Amino acid sequence: MSLDPEQPSTTAPESGYGAHGIVLVATAATLGMFLAALDTSVNVALPSMTEDLNADLQSIQWVIVAFVATQAALVMGAGSFADRFGLRPVYIFGAATYLAAMLFIAFSPNLETVVGFRVLQALGTGCLFAVSPAIAAGVFSSSRRGLSMGFAVGSQALGMLAGTIGAGLLVGWIGWEWIFLGRTPFAVIAVILGVWVLERRPRESISPASGPAFDVAGAAMLVGGLLCLIIGLRLGRSLGWTSPVVLTLLPLAPAFFVAFWRIELTAKWPVLPGNLLRMWGFIVSSSSMFLANLGVFVIWFIFPFYVADSLGGGALTLGLMLATLAFLNTISSGTGGWLCDKFSYLPVGVGGLLVMASGLLYLGFLDTESSLGHVALRVGIVGAGLGLFQAATYSLMLGSVPSDRFGTAGAALSLSQSCGRVLSVAIIGGIFGWRSDHHLEVLGVGAEAEGVAFIKAFKDVFIIGSSLGLLAAVVFLIGGWRLVPAGPLLDGQATQPVGAGEVGLD
Incomplete structure (x- = not known):
């Protein structure tokens, strides 16, 4: 394999915004990521x-599965559509759809309507996740791309923090409906900013006659494949892997993906252009994001049981632990973006992954006697490392692709996150159940044995999560090393190493 010396220009076109306009556009971008990340509040409200x-x-x-599956399935189509017809309409549509979904969910009379409107919310969230990083990247120069991505990722972590703390207060005081109604002011502001400050594309540049048609068939095949995969994995965990529904859905997923790939080969405006899959920056950032989330997501679906069952903590204790992670994530994301601009994405990304992996390994050595201070320290280490890595990965991705595919790039990272999390629940969750049963069989029956078996299985899966973090660091290091410029930068050259080299077959 070789690096193609012909690299596309990755510097975003100079925006026509003044200083005041740049602040408003950056606010719109960060608000989009903030809204999309607030959904952590739903986990806290599930019992109520x-x-x-x-x-x-x-x-x-x-309520969770319908949202995650729909968001993951639609985000790539939303990113590609935004690249073809403009970031502004997709952002406004996403924020307005999100706003409507919040109202409908809050006033839903039963579970079926809640789940239905959660699908609507996922459509809006997918649009916001796809275009918000692209908006942030487009409004700043390439020399400040790391900082812009740090703010974007930091606002996502801030949304997790606000969702975790806010949900505990709102559910306890006035009911679960307010974890949705409480978001409406932010969604209204996002709609206003989108209409008021985001630049319109010239009408002739987005008319169907002025360019290739959107790849509807490819988007449909991708949606079908991802829905079959994610829902099939979820049902496999609950109904069993030999259930007829599971045995129908899972084999359909690769069939949809094959059809998607064949359509993309001939599409005039493909959802996932083949040239992006030949760019090292795209490959490295997507694969490392997938591996990192595959490992770190054990915190969200296994760690809560440790807090409740092993430590005897309630919802407030769990909320404080997750808030610690989100707070350190928020701080380190902004710092990581600044460091990417100051030095390079490579040491920031690799260092962040090593810190995250260390924190996961450290968490694996908790037991029933551990203090909340020790737990918070280890969770905070994971959050700090994750923030550094995310800032570096978004910086690498948005610095690797042409500016007319920023929406697709942001969507690809969102999809990598979602796939890593879904597979973490299916695969690592299955390993946890298997190891727990194994340890229980060795220890014998009894309440005390069950507690010991849980701690042992807890340690096993956190070691696996740490190992996946180390693997992501290796991928980021080896792949990113090939992208760092060999010599000093020339005048006028972007200070951010771009990594747009293509993987050749010659």
């Missing part, structure tokens, strides 16, 4: 929603 909607533990999970 289960009781109020007369649901059971299995059915209430569809």
Whole structure:
């Protein structure tokens, strides 16, 4: 394989915004990421929603599954559509759809309507996740791309922090409906900013006659494949892997993906252009993002049981632990973006992954006697490392692709995150169950044995998560090393190493 010396220009076109306009556009971009990340509040509200909607533990999970599956399935199509017809309409549509979904969900009379409107919310969230990083990248010069990505990722972490703390307060005081109604002021501001400050594309540049048509068929095949994969994996965990529904959905997923790939080969405006898949920056950032989330997501679906069952902590304790992670993530994201501009994305990304992996390994050595201070310290280490890595990865991705594909690039990272998290629940969750049963069989039956078996299985999966973080660091190091300019930068050359080299077959 070789690096193609012909690299596309990655510097975003100079915006026509003044200083005041740049601040407003940056606010719109960060607000989009903030809104999209607020959904962590739903996890805190699930017990209250289960009781109020007369649901059971299995059915209430569809509030999460429907949202995650739809967002992951639609985000790539939203990014490609935004690149073809403009970031502004997709951002406004996403914010307006999000706003409507918040109102509909809050006033839904039963679980079925909540799940239906969660699909609508996922459509809006997918649009915001796809275009917000692209908006942030486009308004700043390439020499400040790391800082812009740090703010974008930091606002995402801030949304997680606000969602975690706010949900605990709102659910306890006035009910679960307010974790949705409480977001409406932010969504209204996002709609206003989108209409008021985001630049319009010239009408002739977005008319169907002026360029290639949007790849509807390819987007549909990708949506079908991802829905079959994600829902099939979810049902496999609950119904069993030999269930007829699971055995139907999972084999359909690769069939949809093959059809998607064949369509992309001939599409005039493909959802996922083949030239992006030949760019080292795109490959490295997407694969490392997938591996990192595959490993770190054990915190979100196994760690809560440790806090509740092993430490005897309640929702407030869990919320404080996750808030610690989100707070350190927020701080380190902005710092990581600044460091990317000052030095390079490579040491920031690799260093962040090593810190994250160390924190996961450190968490694996917790036991029933660990203090909350020790738990918070280890969770905070993970959050700090994750923030550094995310800032570097977004900086690398948005510095690697042509500016007319910023939406697709942001969507690809969002999809990598979602796929890593879904597979983490399916694969690592399955390993946790297997290891727990194994340890229980060795220890014997009894309440004390169950607690010890849980701690041992907890350690096993956190070691796996740490190992996946180390693997992501190796991928980022080896791939990113090839992208760092060999000599000093020339005058006028972007200070951010771009990494747009293509993987050749010669």
